[in-house]
Amino acid sequence: MSMRTRGRKALLTAATITAALSLAAVTPSLAGTGATHTDRATAAHGDPRDVTQRVADFYGAYIDSVWDSESPAAAANAKALRSFYLSPEARRKAAAYEAKEHADGILFAQNVPVEWKVAYTGSGAGHATSRVTLTWGDGRHAQVTEIDVQSDLKTRRITDLRQAG
Structure with a gap:
């Protein structure tokens, strides 16, 4: 693998990781679990028998x-x-x-x-x-x-x- 191909791969990998981390940081606030909701549960669950x-x-x-x-x-x-x-x-x-x-x-x-x-x-x-x-x-x-x-x-x-x- 050439140095140029490795450089592009590394750049693409870094961009992918950055995008994934950004999405992970934004997703909780979109779901309503951001800083304004710190006193609430972050997961919902239930039991239809209860x-x-x-x-x-x-x-x-x-x-x-x-x-x-x-x-x-x-x-x-x-x-x-x-x-x-x-x-x-x-x-x-x-x-x-x-x-x-x-x-x-x-x-x-x-x-x-x-x-x-x-x-x-x-x-x-x-x-x-x-x-x-x-x-x-x-x-x-x-x-x-x-x-x-x-x-x-x-x-x-x-x-x-x-x-x-």
């Missing part, structure tokens, strides 16, 4: 759908999520709240939170309870509301939603 995880899955997907309200598919997706994750009684209760309060019966609000988290709070009599914490706004003055969500351990469906407090 009712608390299912509540988290529901709220994550539901909030995404409501957030993207300008998308033609968003309203249909939110309705489909309700049908899949909520029992008929929970859907009726949410609809009654919406008719009375003119607000979303899943979020108990007229707007959309910027952050959510779900924690297991107990179980008994065939049900598990999770606490959903919704954060409204950013910074020191962000408001927080909480919802207690009851799930059936057999069907894994949400059977009740109540504002905590």
Whole structure:
């Protein structure tokens, strides 16, 4: 191999390594795991058998759908999520709240939170309870509301939603 060919190969290898390292440095920030999100997990995982995880899955997907309200598919997706994750009684209760309060019966609000988290709070009599914490706004003055969500351990469906407090 000539000196000229080795020089080109070395230059090409160096350029490839530089590009790969640049991509590796940029990719976490594109995925939302940059410096502004240092307090959050950098990996997601789940278990479809875990009712608390299912509540988290529901709220994550539901909030995404409501957030993207300008998308033609968003309203249909939110309705489909309700049908899949909520029992008929929970859907009726949410609809009654919406008719009375003119607000979303899943979020108990007229707007959309910027952050959510779900924690297991107990179980008994065939049900598990999770606490959903919704954060409204950013910074020191962000408001927080909480919802207690009851799930059936057999069907894994949400059977009740109540504002905590």
